[in-house]
Amino acid sequence: MDPTEESAPGRRRARAAARGGRAWLLDGLSEQSARHPGPHATLPAEHRGHPWWRVMCLTGVDYFSTLGYQPGIAALAAGLLSPLATVVLIALTLLGALPVYRRVAQESPHGEGSIHMLERLLPWWSGKLFVLVLLGFAATDFMITMTLSAADGAAHVVENPFAPHWLEGEHTLITLALLAALGAVFLKGFKEAVNIAVVLVAVYLSLNIVVLVTAAVQVITEPARITDWTQAMTTEHSSPFAMLTVALLVFPKLALGMSGFETGVAVMPQVKGDPTDTHAAPLGRIRDTRKLLTTAAVTMSCFLLLSSLATTLLIPQREFEPGGSANGRALAYLAHAHLGEVFGTVYDLSTIAILWFAGASALAGLLNLVPRYLPRYGMAPEWTRAVRPLVLVFMAVAVFITLWFNASVDDQSGAYATGVLVLMLSAAFACTAAARHAGRRRAVYGFGAITAVLAYTLVDNVVERPDGIRIAGLFILAIMLLSLASRIHRAFELRAMDVTFDETAQRLVDAAASQGPLQIIAHEPPPGRRPGTPPDKRTALEYRAKERSQRDETHIPYGRPVLFLEVYVQDSSEFRTDVVVHGQETGGARRLLVTGPVIGNTVAAVLLELRDRTEEIPHVYFNWTEGHPISQLLRFLVFGDGEVAPVTREVLRRAEPDPEQRPRVHVG
Numbered sequence: 068m069d070p071t072e073e074s075a076p077g078r079r080r081a082r083a084a085a086r087g088g089r090a091w092l093l094d095g096l097s098e099q100s101a102r103h104p105g106p107h108a109t110l111p112a113e114h115r116g117h118p119w120w121r122v123m124c125l126t127g128v129d130y131f132s133t134l135g136y137q138p139g140i141a142a143l144a145a146g147l148l149s150p151l152a153t154v155v156l157i158a159l160t161l162l163g164a165l166p167v168y169r170r171v172a173q174e175s176p177h178g179e180g181s182i183h184m185l186e187r188l189l190p191w192w193s194g195k196l197f198v199l200v201l202l203g204f205a206a207t208d209f210m211i212t213m214t215l216s217a218a219d220g221a222a223h224v225v226e227n228p229f230a231p232h233w234l235e236g237e238h239t240l241i242t243l244a245l246l247a248a249l250g251a252v253f254l255k256g257f258k259e260a261v262n263i264a265v266v267l268v269a270v271y272l273s274l275n276i277v278v279l280v281t282a283a284v285q286v287i288t289e290p291a292r293i294t295d296w297t298q299a300m301t302t303e304h305s306s307p308f309a310m311l312t313v314a315l316l317v318f319p320k321l322a323l324g325m326s327g328f329e330t331g332v333a334v335m336p337q338v339k340g341d342p343t344d345t346h347a348a349p350l351g352r353i354r355d356t357r358k359l360l361t362t363a364a365v366t367m368s369c370f371l372l373l374s375s376l377a378t379t380l381l382i383p384q385r386e387f388e389p390g391g392s393a394n395g396r397a398l399a400y401l402a403h404a405h406l407g408e409v410f411g412t413v414y415d416l417s418t419i420a421i422l423w424f425a426g427a428s429a430l431a432g433l434l435n436l437v438p439r440y441l442p443r444y445g446m447a448p449e450w451t452r453a454v455r456p457l458v459l460v461f462m463a464v465a466v467f468i469t470l471w472f473n474a475s476v477d478d479q480s481g482a483y484a485t486g487v488l489v490l491m492l493s494a495a496f497a498c499t500a501a502a503r504h505a506g507r508r509r510a511v512y513g514f515g516a517i518t519a520v521l522a523y524t525l526v527d528n529v530v531e532r533p534d535g536i537r538i539a540g541l542f543i544l545a546i547m548l549l550s551l552a553s554r555i556h557r558a559f560e561l562r563a564m565d566v567t568f569d570e571t572a573q574r575l576v577d578a579a580a581s582q583g584p585l586q587i588i589a590h591e592p593p594p595g596r597r598p599g600t601p602p603d604k605r606t607a608l609e610y611r612a613k614e615r616s617q618r619d620e621t622h623i624p625y626g627r628p629v630l631f632l633e634v635y636v637q638d639s640s641e642f643r644t645d646v647v648v649h650g651q652e653t654g655g656a657r658r659l660l661v662t663g664p665v666i667g668n669t670v671a672a673v674l675l676e677l678r679d680r681t682e683e684i685p686h687v688y689f690n691w692t693e694g695h696p697i698s699q700l701l702r703f704l705v706f707g708d709g710e711v712a713p714v715t716r717e718v719l720r721r722a723e724p725d726p727e728q729r730p731r732v733h734v735g
Contacts, residue, residue, distance in 0.1 A: 116339035117261050119355035123363050124268040125261050125428070126334050129212065130327025130363055131268055132425040134275060134370055135418045136219045136476050137324045138378040138397040142387040143477065144320035147300050151314040153375040156321045157368040159524075163517040164491055165364045168328045170498040170514070172356040176349045178336045179439065180329060181494035188500055192640040192705070195444055199550055201493055203543030205329075205436055207535070208486030210542075212326065212429035213465050215483050217245040218474040220422040222395040223415045228408050242474040243466060245419075249426050250462040253434075254455055260431075261337065264424065271421045274414050275370060278402045282377035285405060292380045319527040322484040324371055329490050331360050333432050374398055381405075395476040433461055445557045445642030446550030468538070481528065485535025488525040495521050554642075558704060559714070561722040563646040563663065563672035568680075571650030575657050576677065579628045585677055585685035586624070587659075588617050589670060589711065590631040607654030620735030621688045631658045632673065632687070634666040639707030646672055665707035667714030674715075674730040675722060686731045687715070 116122075138149075145152040175183045182201050189197050221241035224230055234241065286292055304310045338359065341351025378397040386393035386400065393400040399418060403411030434457055441447035450456050472478045495518040502510035529536045568576065579585055590613060614629055623629060641664040649660045663669030670687065677685045689712035692699060696710070703709030716732040723729045 117337055119338050119359045121261050121265055122334050122337045123359045124264040126327055126331045127268045128264050128421055128424040129330045129428045130367055132421045133324055133326055135422050136395050138374045139387055139393055139395050140480050141321050141375055142378055145317045148310055148314050149379045150375045151310060152318045152321055153371050155314050155318040156324055160325050160364055160368055164325050164328050167495045167498050167517055168332055168360050169357045171332050171494050173353050174501055176335055176353050178333050180332050181497045184497035185493055191638060195640045198440055199546050200543055203546050204486050204489035204539050206542045207539040208490055209429040209433045210464055211479055211483040213426040214468045215476055215479040216422040216425040217242045219395050219476050220245055220419040223399055223419050226396060227412055227415045229412055239474040242469050245423055246465050250458055253458045267421045267424055271417045274417050278398055279373045279377055281405050282381055282401055286380050296380055319524040322488050322524055323480055326487045445554045447553050481532025482535035482538045484528050485539055492521040492525055559717045559721055561672055561718055562643045562668045564643050565645045566672050566676040568648045572648045572659055575650045579630055580681040584683045586627050586629045587632050587685055587687045588629050589687055589689050590633050592633045592635055610656035617688050621733045631656055633660050634669045635662045636707040637662050639664050667711045668718050670715045671718035678730055684730055688733045691734055
């Protein structure tokens, strides 16, 4: 028997397995962004959503989980002044971040966040590039949330007295295992996130209340601790003014305690709202999201202040240092020390669970942002709309970051704070611009002051811990390069989402088609002319001259009517748009007027639609454009024009594989 025949069934099974694997990997691929299972997934229209307090738990797994490491980081940064620095942080949270994100919820009620507000402020390529930069910082925020939370969860595992001895020294390995489990959950399908989040937050906060109440009782029964603390502070610092100055200088290091606000507006589509809410005016959702943000901020502020006081008064400062028992797990240290190893282990398990789920919330945030922007810009392949390929990419990046920082919570905190602060600064700036546009002078001053404070906080954090800006720079560079490569790779796609004709255009097309295949002359609009402007007498003569020259050079049959097709480039930075063809007949010139982001691709889309409408192959006629081929290519990529004829032909070749069904392109 021929060995090739013997192996044929095996090859068929391999191909079938490959197709099955591809189908599994790209399952859920959709034109709509964020339609994936996960905490931030866009709800289907028939879903009624959840009450705001349940959704608060969803964002709370990110926000409240910072209690696992924030008190220890605050103690390292501010020492004995940790409670005072925390008060400054709380003031910025309640008087700065909270008003900003309450306004973001109003301006962007469908989960797009502050990036969407800024996208609308800047036109053309500047807006797209600015969004890419912000996406780089958002990626920093969410990726470090995943890796830092997993690293802190690993610290709770290693420090637990009941942990197996063979886990000692395997902090990085445990972190990678938690990340792998997180990726596996998303690859399988992440569902029922709200119910899980409610349970985790309820258990975690309840256990923290027990720990803090126990700590308060301990402090009350030993008032000397307060006396020793105040004496130590006055010994180190000469006056209350000096203490406040130091607290103001060090509080930027505590900025990661504000990490939940961007997540809070990202989960807005999950909020139930009112039955009368509409897509254009979801007033109930906005109101309830503001309740969510306010309740979460006030609750977290109380926990931050109490935990800072408890850990400062009851834990020796040396234990906060790297290698100390309270490093990255200050409240867990108190739970074990004052409530016993069994309760401490229960506390560790709840902390590990909520930290792990905080990584899930961050990963879901990334899975919302990337499909929402990059494919729409043509700056990512279509497969990035699917969940599983993106999960694999993000998990690979998370492994790299974990190994780079050696799974250290302290080393990653600077990068985390940088991402958080940049997003908050952009939100404050967007609110300032929105208030200025609305003519609200007092709001402009208020949001402007918050913007200035956040800018100082960001600069101080970057100067003190430049790792954050470095890793954000790597994310930005990677996003820029990959986006540019994707945009070039996809430049010749058929980029019109839908092509429709108005009544006049339909009449002109039908009249011309009644005499045979359509003869279309691609005509460059006169400089400065807007679509729909009727040609004057001089321009009408130019149309007749253009028709004569095209008939002579490209041999358009005499006696056959021609249609002029004009494409007006409105915003060449857009990738896909709906195309509407308007008809106009003035001075004997029959014109089809189209507005699109790029000429060649728009012409190709209209030709294919005309072919389907008339059931005959249309012919289009071009003139060669003068200029160097490289400069014409750059003009095509940046400005949407360039050498139109070969671009149109290439788009048609890729869109229609059958040469017999492909519209004919003539150049003279």
